[in-house]
Amino acid sequence: xxxxxxxxxxxxxxxxxxxxxxxxxxxxxxxxxxxxxxxxxxxxxxxxxxxxxxxxxxxxxxxxxxxxxxxxxxxxxxxxxxxxxxxxxxxxxxxxxxxxxxxxxxxxxxxxxxxxxxxxxxxxxxxxxxxxxxxxxxxxxxxxxxxxxxx
Amino acid sequence: xxxxxxxxxxxxxxxxxxxxxxxxxxxxxxxxxxxxxxxxxxxxxxxxxxxxxxxxxxxxxxxxxxxxxxxxxxxxxxxxxxxxxxxxxxxxxxxxxxxxxxxxxxxxxxxxxxxxxxxxxxxxxxxxxxxxxxxxxxxxxxxxxxxxxxx
Numbered sequence: 001x002x003x004x005x006x007x008x009x010x011x012x013x014x015x016x017x018x019x020x021x022x023x024x025x026x027x028x029x030x031x032x033x034x035x036x037x038x039x040x041x042x043x044x045x046x047x048x049x050x051x052x053x054x055x056x057x058x059x060x061x062x063x064x065x066x067x068x069x070x071x072x073x074x075x076x077x078x079x080x081x082x083x084x085x086x087x088x089x090x091x092x093x094x095x096x097x098x099x100x101x102x103x104x105x106x107x108x109x110x111x112x113x114x115x116x117x118x119x120x121x122x123x124x125x126x127x128x129x130x131x132x133x134x135x136x137x138x139x140x141x142x143x144x145x146x147x148x149x150x151x
Numbered sequence: 152x153x154x155x156x157x158x159x160x161x162x163x164x165x166x167x168x169x170x171x172x173x174x175x176x177x178x179x180x181x182x183x184x185x186x187x188x189x190x191x192x193x194x195x196x197x198x199x200x201x202x203x204x205x206x207x208x209x210x211x212x213x214x215x216x217x218x219x220x221x222x223x224x225x226x227x228x229x230x231x232x233x234x235x236x237x238x239x240x241x242x243x244x245x246x247x248x249x250x251x252x253x254x255x256x257x258x259x260x261x262x263x264x265x266x267x268x269x270x271x272x273x274x275x276x277x278x279x280x281x282x283x284x285x286x287x288x289x290x291x292x293x294x295x296x297x298x299x300x301x302x
Contacts, residue, residue, distance in 0.1 A: 087199060097201060135240075138237070143236060148294075
């Protein structure tokens, strides 16, 4: 009986850990592993933002590498960076939009002081033709978005 | 031994179901219950879109209700609607942006044929000053976004 309990407990624990640690995409039919850190809950002074960046076409490929790197490191390592989801217009890939969500003002301050953000910021200054930071309000507070990096 | 296995299996099953069905926000420190259906995986012909809507200020409050309703019902009931995350500019709340992600062209066709989308579309036609559908490409295919409705 002890052995059977032990085995079953192991199975239960394994399933539990698989669910809790394995995947931010559990709404999907196929769970996937991620390497994103545990996130802080959204605070009343949190930020939801659409950053709109126009990149100089001469530097687009190089800019993309910086943007992917800063997004990945921020999501992987910063508990207060809840989303950093960057997309490029299909018609004009120089128009980039990033859905950025910070759990609090403190989390945002910590983000812009981080070495990976500073590397991105200083490294891409000459590549960016314009930058617009549009702070926004979700229409439905019950509509939740989760952002993770797949392993 | 049979009884202990039975109880332990129940515990394992309960934990598993809790993880799979309970929460799309497992990256957060506090799991939350959601009522979003199981989603299809993204297909090669899937769509990621930023819909940009300028609402007539006279109808803003009424438009918001329609937009929240269609977003909620689509996420709750349509396996192929992966995100429908609507935000309003803080400076000009008549400027709405919706991050819409459909698993496939088929999923998109099914969405626009649904009664809840048709109710939204027909009900808000006179409220919308302009509508721009910007199809986009995520910069990093490993950057995953999950959208759920909290219970």
